[in-house]
Amino acid sequence: SGETPSAVVQEDDEFRFAPRIKEEESREDDKKVDLAKVKKDLVSKSPSSSHYKNLTPVGIDRDQVLLTLVSYLGVPYAFGGSTKRGIDCSAFTSQVYAGAVNTSLPRSTAEQFERGMEVSKDDLQFGDLVFFNTTGRTPSHVGIYIEDDLFAHASVSYGVTISSLESKYYRNRFVGARRFVQ
Secondary structure (H helix, E strand, C coil): CCCCEEEEEEECCEEEEEECCHHHHCCCCCCCCCHHHHHHHHHHCCCCCHHHHHHCCCCCCHHHHHHHHHHHCCCCEEECCEECCEECHHHHHHHHHHHHHCCCCCCCHHHHHHCCEEECHHHCCCCCEEEECCCCCCCCEEEEEEECCEEEEEECCCEEEEEECCCHHHHCCEEEEEECCC
């Protein structure tokens, strides 16, 4: 079928490759994110500056969230996976919130979308969850907003990565955002 294996799918204790989503392969051509630069910039910025205090909800420890996010970068995608051997998008958001924010999120993307306070795209703050329709079912994908139109997520094709909300792929599929910490 011309599909390239890349995403990992967990079956019992075995992993198998799942086909890349063709449309997702080209999703960042218009807004390519340099992961090494973003990672360096995020870790080096002072969270104590007033700029970041205003952009980060009170209940979120920006440093802890960033350390957790960075520790997951590169982890392969695994449908139903919830470990650093392989993880899916909703498990990624759940794991980051459990470990860094001490907040329990529902396990599925749809359940996460149903909870939390609705937030407009123009009012996104660090740590907000961003949701997308990538399969025809809405919502079918979730990530964690960072800043500067960037979000971290477990991509089927690339594993845990950082992407731009302004890439054509995600801009056209954005369905909403939720805030879980005030």
